[in-house]
Amino acid sequence: MHRVSLAHPADFNGWRAYVRQCIAQDIAPDEVEWAIEPPADLFASQAKRALPSAAIDLRIPRWLASLIAAALQSDAPDRFTALHRVVADLHVGTNGLDDGSDTQLPYLRALSHQAHVATQDLRNQFLHAITFRTLDAGPVITADSSNVLAGQRHILTQLAAEPWRIRTPGLSIDWDGRTCRIGNGAGEPCHAGPENEYWNGIPAIMLPTDDETIAHAASLDELRAKAADCRRCPLWEPATRTVFGEGSRSARLMFVGEQPGDQEDLAGHPFVGPAGRLFDEILARAGIPRDACYITNAVKHFKFTPRGSRRIHQKPDADEMRACLPWLAAERRLVKPQVLVMLGVTAATSVLGRSVTISRERSRAIPLDDGCTGIVTVHPSFLLRVPDADTRARETQRFEEDLRMAWRLLD
Ligand code: SF4
Incomplete structure (x- = not known):
């Protein structure tokens, strides 16, 4: 028996290096004993391992490599051997990967599925705890x-x-x-x-974010866990994190803003910056408990232009709003609000699916296709930008009246 040792149970780099060595030396998968032997001191400077490097021409299709990376993170005790067998067969051309007749593939997919389910569960638990x-x-x-x-x-x-x-x-x-x-x-x-x-070097399992997966998410936790991996538009890359909606899971009143701002992006929570604090104040004055509401944005990543050390807010464009819409649609499906307040033109355009002029649509009940009632009003950040005090006080009062109207509509 040929004994090889991995540093930990998801040691992808170690597994790959030893499989290449075994294939180069004609050591069959059944002749290999895989052991997990962590180093005594995880932080020793000499912890750098000398992994074998075999000079073989071994090409693994990208889809198979990601299946293997996920399957290695399952808990199946025989995963190292099973995956070794797939790669060894691929090397000598005796598997049926091309025509779908490979007998190992269903098992590989089952292991990968197990790891995906565990990933979703971990993310759900994590986000719930946070x-x-x-x-x-x-x-x-x-x-x-x-x-x-x-x-x-x-x-x-x-x-x-x-x-x-x-x-x-x-x-x-x-x-x-x-x-x-x-x-x-x-x-x-x-x-x-x-x-x-x-x-290091463990490929992270990414949760799917295609339309169908989003539309079939069974809970807000599941939805939020998936949104963390969203790459449906380019906004994810410069932003720190996805800022998903928060609040009561059975809220009768939902607020939709435009997108997270600088502080929301850093904190990971919606409406915690200056506009969010003003929103909280006015909400309280209108007698609406925030914990009775669900608060989210039409676009879940912060769009900005760097200027020196500052990040200047940029409006999301139509493609970005369209890409992000399935997340909002799924939040609406799961929360089922009776009244939905659109804060600003981006939110109103996303929800109503047409171009919107705030002054024309504001402060009236609009029936939405899911049976709930929509109300368009300004975004609280608009109130912060009004330059003169009298106009600001008037606009703030009008905004408060819009919120009161939304609350009254619940009855
Ligand atoms: S903005 Fe929306 S669609 Fe774009 S990457 Fe973020 S979550 Fe995905």
Whole structure:
């Protein structure tokens, strides 16, 4: 038996290097014993491993490589051998990948599916804990799969700005908002210091964000977990994170704004910047409890132009609004509000599906196609930009009356 050791159960780089070596040396998959042997000191400077490098011409199609990367993060004990067999067969041309007759492929897909389900579950738990956090030090959640957690840790740090801790049987991670501290499992103290390279190189599983997946999401947690991976338009790239809607999951009143601003992008929550604080004040004056509402945006990433150290807000264009619309449609389907308030022209254009002039549409009940009633009003950021005090006071009063009207319509 040929014994090889991996640094951890999702050690993609180690597995790939040893498989190449085995194929180069004609060692059959059934002759290999895979062992997990973490280094004694995760942060030792000499922790850099010397992995074998075999000079073989081994080409793996991209779709198969991502299937393998996901399948390696499953918990199946035989995954290293099964995946080795697929790659070895591919190398000698005896598998049926091309004509679909490969017998290993269904098993590979099943392992990959298992890892995707565990990823969705981890993200759901994580976002739920972040949203309803009760602990001062941040949420502690327990995930079943160390493998999936290892692959997701960078994404989790982008999902929430707040500190968090996660424990699995084989891995513990503390995030203080700046640094990940990684430990070897439940109950063990987390190590301080830079991330060890043994945990790097694990391809993160991305959740699907196609129209059908969004339209069939069964819960807001699921939807939000998927939105974190959204690449449907270019706005994700320069932004820090997706800022998804928040609030009561059965709210009768939904507010839709334009997009997250600078502070929302950093905090990961909608309506927490200056316009959001003003919105809160006026909402309270109108006698509407914020926790009875659901608050979201038509576009979930912050669009900006860098100017020096500042990020200047840019309006989303029609393509970006269209790309983001399925997320809003799914939020509406799941929350089922009775009244939906469109804050500003971007929100109104997205919801009504046509160009909108605020002055023409404002302050009247508009029947929407899902049976709820829409109201168009200004965005609270408009109130902050009104230069003279009298006009600002008048506009603020008018905005408050629009909110009162929305609340009254619930009855
Ligand atoms: S703005 Fe919307 S569609 Fe574009 S990447 Fe972000 S979430 Fe996806």
